[in-house]
Amino acid sequence: MKKYLTDKISEALVNLGIENANVIFDKPKDQKFGDLSTNVALTLAKELKQKPRDIAQKILSELDRSIDKTLISKTEIAGAGFLNFYIDDSYYVKELGNILTLGDKYGRSSLNKNKKADLEWVSANPTGPLHTGHGRQVCLGKAIANLLEWNGYNVTREYYYNDAGNQMNNLALSVQARYEQIFNTEFPFPEDGYTGDYIKDIAAAVFEVRKEELKGSKNLDVFKNAGESYNFRQIKKVLQMLGISHDVFFNESSLYANGEIDKLIQKFIDSQIAYEKDGALWLKMDEAEGFEKDKVIRKNTGEPTYRLPDMAYHIDKIERGFDLIIDIFGSDHGDTYKEVLYGVRKAGFDTSKIKVIIHQMVTLRKGEEILKMSKRSGNVYSLEELIEDIGADAVQFFFVMRGVNTHLDFDVELAGEKSDKNPVYYLQYAHARICGILRNAEENFSGWLNENPDNSLIKEAEEINLLKTLSGFPEEIENAASTLEPHKIITFLNDTADKFHKFYHDNRVLDPENKSLSVARLKICLAAKQVLKNGFNIIGISAPERM
RNA sequence: GUGCCCGUAGCUCAAUCGGAUAGAGCAACAGCCUUCUAAGCUGUAGGUUAUUGGUUCGAUUCCAAUCGGGCGCACCA
Numbered sequence: 001m002k003k004y005l006t007d008k009i010s011e012a013l014v015n016l017g018i019e020n021a022n023v024i025f026d027k028p029k030d031q032k033f034g035d036l037s038t039n040v041a042l043t044l045a046k047e048l049k050q051k052p053r054d055i056a057q058k059i060l061s062e063l064d065r066s067i068d069k070t071l072i073s074k075t076e077i078a079g080a081g082f083l084n085f086y087i088d089d090s091y092y093v094k095e096l097g098n099i100l101t102l103g104d105k106y107g108r109s110s111l112n113k114n115k116k117a118d119l120e121w122v123s124a125n126p127t128g129p130l131h132t133g134h135g136r137q138v139c140l141g142k143a144i145a146n147l148l149e150w151n152g153y154n155v156t157r158e159y160y161y162n163d164a165g166n167q168m169n170n171l172a173l174s175v176q177a178r179y180e181q182i183f184n185t186e187f188p189f190p191e192d193g194y195t196g197d198y199i200k201d202i203a204a205a206v207f208e209v210r211k212e213e214l215k216g217s218k219n220l221d222v223f224k225n226a227g228e229s230y231n232f233r234q235i236k237k238v239l240q241m242l243g244i245s246h247d248v249f250f251n252e253s254s255l256y257a258n259g260e261i262d263k264l265i266q267k268f269i270d271s272q273i274a275y276e277k278d279g280a281l282w283l284k285m286d287e288a289e290g291f292e293k294d295k296v297i298r299k300n301t302g303e304p305t306y307r308l309p310d311m312a313y314h315i316d317k318i319e320r321g322f323d324l325i326i327d328i329f330g331s332d333h334g335d336t337y338k339e340v341l342y343g344v345r346k347a348g349f350d351t352s353k354i355k356v357i358i359h360q361m362v363t364l365r366k367g368e369e370i371l372k373m374s375k376r377s378g379n380v381y382s383l384e385e386l387i388e389d390i391g392a393d394a395v396q397f398f399f400v401m402r403g404v405n406t407h408l409d410f411d412v413e414l415a416g417e418k419s420d421k422n423p424v425y426y427l428q429y430a431h432a433r434i435c436g437i438l439r440n441a442e443e444n445f446s447g448w449l450n451e452n453p454d455n456s457l458i459k460e461a462e463e464i465n466l467l468k469t470l471s472g473f474p475e476e477i478e479n480a481a482s483t484l485e486p487h488k489i490i491t492f493l494n495d496t497a498d499k500f501h502k503f504y505h506d507n508r509v510l511d512p513e514n515k516s517l518s519v520a521r522l523k524i525c526l527a528a529k530q531v532l533k534n535g536f537n538i539i540g541i542s543a544p545e546r547m
Numbered sequence: 548g549u550g551c552c553c554g555u556a557g558c559u560c561a562a563u564c565g566g567a568u569a570g571a572g573c574a575a576c577a578g579c580c581u582u583c584u585a586a587g588c589u590g591u592a593g594g595u596u597a598u599u600g601g602u603u604c605g606a607u608u609c610c611a612a613u614c615g616g617g618c619g620c621a622c623c624a
Contacts, residue, residue, distance in 0.1 A: 026563070029570075039566060042604080052604080079567050080604065125624070166623055192623090280622050290550070292620075299622040306624045331618045334551050360552060361617065402560065405552060407617060409559060414573085420586045421573060423559095429586050437583045444583095479563065491561060494571070505579095505588045525583095547586065 002475070004071070005036060005085060012062035018044065027472075034076070034084035035468070041081040052081025059083065092467040093455045099470060099527040107473045107534050112152035118317055119145045121328040122239065122246075123160040126231040127171045128194055130238050130383040132371075133330070136362050136408060138383065139399035139540070141328050142244050143486035144357070146538045151481035153324065159246040160313060163228055164253050165306065170194065171231075172224035178203035179223065183215060196380060202230045238384045242392055243540055250316075252309050260312045261304060264347060268297070273346050283307075283343060295339055307336070311343040318349050325354045326484065334358050357484055359404040367413045390416035393541040397424045400486050400539055423494070427532065428544050430497035434529040435545040437509050441522055445510055453520040462503040463524060469499045470531045477538070486539065493535045500528045 006023045013021045021040060028037045041056035048055060056077045063075065074086035099106045121141030124130055130138065141157075148155050174193035178200045181187045193199075206214070206226045214222060239245065255261050265281065268274035274283050279300030285291035297308045317325050329337055337358075341351045364371040364381065371381055387395050394415040401423070402408050414421060441449050458464070473492070480488040509521040533543045 022564085024564070026566075028567075029562080030567075033567065037567090042566075045604080082567070127624095162624075170623095278622080282622095292549075296622045301622075303622090305622065310624095331552065333619085333624090335619050336624085338551090358552080363617090406560075407553065411559080414559090418586075422586080423572060425586050426572075429584080433584060433587080435584095440583045475563095483563090487561090488563085491571085494561095498571085501587055504583085508583070510583055547584075 001071075001087060001091065002036065005038075008063060008066055009038065009040060009059060009083075011066060012059050013040075015062050016058055018048075028084070033078060033082065034074070035087040036085045038083050039081075041077075041083060045081065053077055056081045056083050089459070089464050092464060092471050093458050095471040096455070096458075096467055096523060096527050099530055100523065103530060104534065104537075106530060107477045108150050108152075109474060109478055110152045111478065112148075112323075115153050115323040116156065116321065117148050117153040117324040117326065118156045118158055118320070118322040119148070119326045119328070120158040120160055120250075120317075121326075122235075122244075123162070124235060125162050125167055126228045126235065127167050128196055128231055129198060129234045129380075132364050132381045132383055132386050132410075133362060135383050135386065135395060136359055136399045137328050137330060138239065138242060138244065139396045140357070140359060140404065140486065142242065142396070142540050143400050143489070143538060144326065144328070144484055146540070147477065147481040147484070147486055147489070148324075150477050150538060156248055156322070157244075157246045158248040158250055160252065161232075161249045162252045162306075162309075164256070164309075165303075168224055168228065169220070171199075171227045172220040174199045175202050175206065175223040175227045176220060179206055179214065180216075182207055183212070198230070198234070199227070202227050205230065234384075238382075238387070241384070241387050242396065250313065252313070255309050255312045255316070260316065261308060264308065264312050264315070265298065265304075267347055268343075271346075283346075285339070285342065289342060291339070291342070297343075307339055307343060310336075310340045311347065314340060314344045314351075314354065315347060315349055318344070318351075318353070323353065326357060327354065328357045328359065331358050331360050355484065357404060360407045362399075362408040362410050364410045364412060367411070371412070386412070393428070394422070394424050396540045397427075397490070401490050403485065403487050424541070425547070427493050427497045427536070428541070429547055430500045431529060431532045431536070431543045432545060432547040433504060434500070434525045434532075437522075437525055438529070440510055445512075445515075445518065448510075448515065448519055449522055449526075451515075451519040453523045454516050455520060457517050457520045458524070460503075460507055462499070462506050463521070466496075466499040466503045466524060466528060469496050470527055473531050473534070489535055489538055493532060493539075496528065496531060496535070500532075503528075 002025050005025065009023045010021065013019075013023075021044060023038055023040045025036045025038050028034060041052045041059060044055055045052040060075060060077060060083065067075070071088055071091055072085050073088040076084050078084050102108075119141060122130075122134065122138055124134060145155050145157050170190065170192055171194060173190045177187055177189045177193060181189075182203065189195075206222060210222065265274070268283060269281075274281050274297065276282070280296045281298035282294045283297045285294050295307060296305050298304050314325075327337065337356050341354060341356075344351050390412060398410050398415045399408070415424070418425070420426070438449070458467070476488060476492045480486055503524070507521060509525060510518050536543045
């Protein structure tokens, strides 16, 4: 519909001698400004040195000849020079049929057909369980991957698996210390060790198999491997609880094995972007791009810092030929990704296909009490516990609910509450209500669900409003996908539930005295159920039939 | 000190490249259940969009300064 009007207006403008005008439509907040509105006359006013309303009038008289009046029931000029369009109700009623025909596919778009997207997220190091701080990223990534798929992309879900570097050594030492403590409680625990209880579990598991065999051993391999595989199993288990499975686990160590890291180092040295100092290799950072000082990419021990493999990894992703490459990080990594992309550019690669999503941190609280979730402190609130406490639906809803740039305030108490205070239920309740009506129809009004509706009976304001909202679903997905903002889906679903509840309240669906109207309204219910369910699918929450 | 993000109703947050009277939910107050789920609906109240300037026909949105909060600023990742 937007496209139709955009075309018509562009056409009208060309007739008026104006080429390449940028015509943008808004959905006015207020119904009295129509269904679609454009400010094109206002934006052209300066350029043409004419009054906005005069321009609007000229466009309108051009449109009057070309526009389909059965589709657009009314046009008007309002305010400073807005052009408002009123879409005929019949359009929305027709869309009802579309929703029912397309079913689970309603809202899917082929806009990015044949395009490949890569989404890398979670990528937690296997040094411990996922904690609640990871939750936001975990759930955001899932929703974004789904959004992209709905928008036509072929999506690769990827996890960057980092089993090298300091932290793994630290893990091994921690496990070893807990192992030794089984025999000698005085055995010193490393200063930077991981203090969580899961380390004791790992040590106990090692003891179970090897008994005292490793006592006093200097070889850390067994401890490292035991810790790594245990932690990674835990991580995968929790991801699975949220219905997430990655297609690719990209192993950092493969970048060493296949020589990509060395190649990159050589490239930096050859192009004199890197230099040696104090036994380390430094990357020159450009002040003009906002960097203050050069960064070490290879330590004096000969080991690369994390930046280097990260750069090689991104180069690998670019070379795999994706049309869109997305990384999701928390704001604590907000600066490092810039360094990584800088390095990738300096190595001669185009980073324009890489989009980085930085989400702000989460404050987790129980009512007034702020909960800690850091890995260092003894007691962590793990993501697994959170899921057990409030359920996977609430977890995903709350983490996706807000824009990524806001500091998310997550009230566990509220999220776990089974009441009208909890926003998850507002949505799910709408779905469950519809299911109740459908059950009633099946049990008491046999066959009505399969009747053909007489759409001319749909004319109540609440019915049309509901249909208007439902019809906006495909565009909403497109919008949310292109801006990578899944919280927009939740805002939309909220609106949908709101419109449904109002419709439900004012209009009885099943009326034994009026079969044809009941049949038409049943179709509206089916369509609302479908849109809600499709939206739930994207976020990843369930569509309960009863509550 | 410096870089990024943020500051909107009592609370948590929306607001589609700058648009029309800034919207929801919760909390508060007043109503609505012999009829498909009251986890719902209707109404009332609640705002100098942190502050001050600037750009613009028009600013929550863009720019500058100030105040306040979060996260970074390692030869950790």
